[in-house]
Amino acid sequence: GQQVMQIPQYQHVQEGEDFTTYCNSSTTLSNIQWYKQRPGGHPVFLIQLVKSGEVKKQKRLTFQFGEAKKNSSLHITATQTTDVGTYFCAGPVVNRDDKIIFGKGTRLHILP
Amino acid sequence: KAGVTQTPRYLIKTRGQQVTLSCSPISGHRSVSWYQQTPGQGLQFLFEYFSETQRNKGNFPGRFSGRQFSNSRSEMNVSTLELGDSALYLCASSLALAGGFSYNEQFFGPGTRLTVL
Numbered sequence: 001g002q003q004v005m006q007i008p009q010y011q012h013v014q015e016g017e018d019f020t021t022y023c024n025s026s027t028t029l030s031n032i033q034w035y036k037q038r039p040g041g042h043p044v045f046l047i048q049l050v051k052s053g054e055v056k057k058q059k060r061l062t063f064q065f066g067e068a069k070k071n072s073s074l075h076i077t078a079t080q081t082t083d084v085g086t087y088f089c090a091g092p093v094v095n096r097d098d099k100i101i102f103g104k105g106t107r108l109h110i111l112p
Numbered sequence: 113k114a115g116v117t118q119t120p121r122y123l124i125k126t127r128g129q130q131v132t133l134s135c136s137p138i139s140g141h142r143s144v145s146w147y148q149q150t151p152g153q154g155l156q157f158l159f160e161y162f163s164e165t166q167r168n169k170g171n172f173p174g175r176f177s178g179r180q181f182s183n184s185r186s187e188m189n190v191s192t193l194e195l196g197d198s199a200l201y202l203c204a205s206s207l208a209l210a211g212g213f214s215y216n217e218q219f220f221g222p223g224t225r226l227t228v229l
Contacts (some may be wrong), residue, residue, distance in 0.1 A: 031215055042202060042220040043155070088155065092215075097169050100218075102147075104154035 004091050014111050019076040021106035023089035030092055031064055032072045038085040044056070046074075046087075059104035081110050116205050116221035117145075120163060124227045130191040133224045135182050137205030144186040145218065146178060149200040161186055162208055190226075198228045 003026045013019050023032065031050045035043040047056055049065035049072060056063045062075045076083055086105040093099040125131050132165035135208045137144050145160040145168075157170040161180035178188040184205075190197055200223045 033217070035218075035220075042222050043204075043218070045217045045219070048215075049219065090155075098172060099160075100145075100157050102155035102157075 004089060004101045004103045006042055006089060006106055009104065010107045010109070012109045012111055013082060015078050016078050019079050019083070020075050020109055021087050021089075021108075023091075023103050024048075024073075025070050025091055028069050030069075031074075032069075032099075033090045034063060034072075035088045035090065036075060037067050041085075054092065056076055076108075079108070079110055083111070083112050084108060093103045113148055116203060116219055118203050118221040118224050120224060121222065122227075123223045124229065125193050127193055127195060128144050129193050130161055130163050130189065131193060131226060133188045133201055133203075133226075134185045134191075135188070135203030135205075135221060137186070137203075141207055143206045143208035143216065143220070144184060145206070146179055146186070146188050147202040147204065149170070149202055149223070150198075155202070158188070161223075171186035193228045195228050198226060200225050 002024045005024045007022050031048055033048045034046040036046055047063050052069050053067045054065040060077045064073045073090055074087055086107045088102050088105045090100050090102045093101055116138055119134045143162045146158040148156045148158055158166040158172055158176055159166055159178055164180045175191045180186045202220050202223045204220045206218050206220035
């Protein structure tokens with residue numbers, strides 16, 4: 001079946017270092033969404049990408065959607081302790097139904 | 113604007129029992145979806161309701177059911193609980209604009225932590 005894979009599963013970085021998480025789908029996605037979940041919290045919407053090759057920035061966060069619309073990435077520049085959490089990508093299931101598949105997320109730990 | 117609220121926040125049940133979880137969406141949001149989150153399987157889509165009708169359903173057994181009321185509030189029911197049903201159950205609401213459910217930003221509630229003993 002359709003899968004949305006995220007790598008890495010875990011990432012430890014020193015505060016101030018950069019961080020990137022990758023999302024790969026087995027099928028073409030019409031759009032992709034990114035969410036952040038803080039420890040003990042609930043997922044919070046970050047952004048949605050729709051167009052092939054789209055790049056969007058939110059302060060230190062840069063989101064990219066691949067040309068083939070099968071992969072996406074989230075890059076954080078100069079991480080801060082507030083960036084701690086799990087980052088999920090989510091994409092629609094490609095069939096007649098309208099469902100969402102979430103990747104299993106990348107858990108980011110910041111070392112002070 | 114108040115966020116998505118879920119009750120109860122924590123629940124402990126025993127195998128074989130049933131449970132009902134409640135979700136109140138953001139005012140004006142007509143789409144409510146439910147997710148199960150576990151460490152092993154991550155976030156898995158259960159179902160989505162819009163205007164009191166189940167529009168979409170994930171791959172969960174029939175023990176998992178839900179409904180939506182005319183005020184958009186939603187309930188989820190799990191019957192004959194199993195140990196593996198222990199999870200964080202998240203509800204999310206969205207505006208359900210044109211483009212379908214999967215095109216819309218999901219606003220998640222704090223979740224209900226269900227423990228099955």
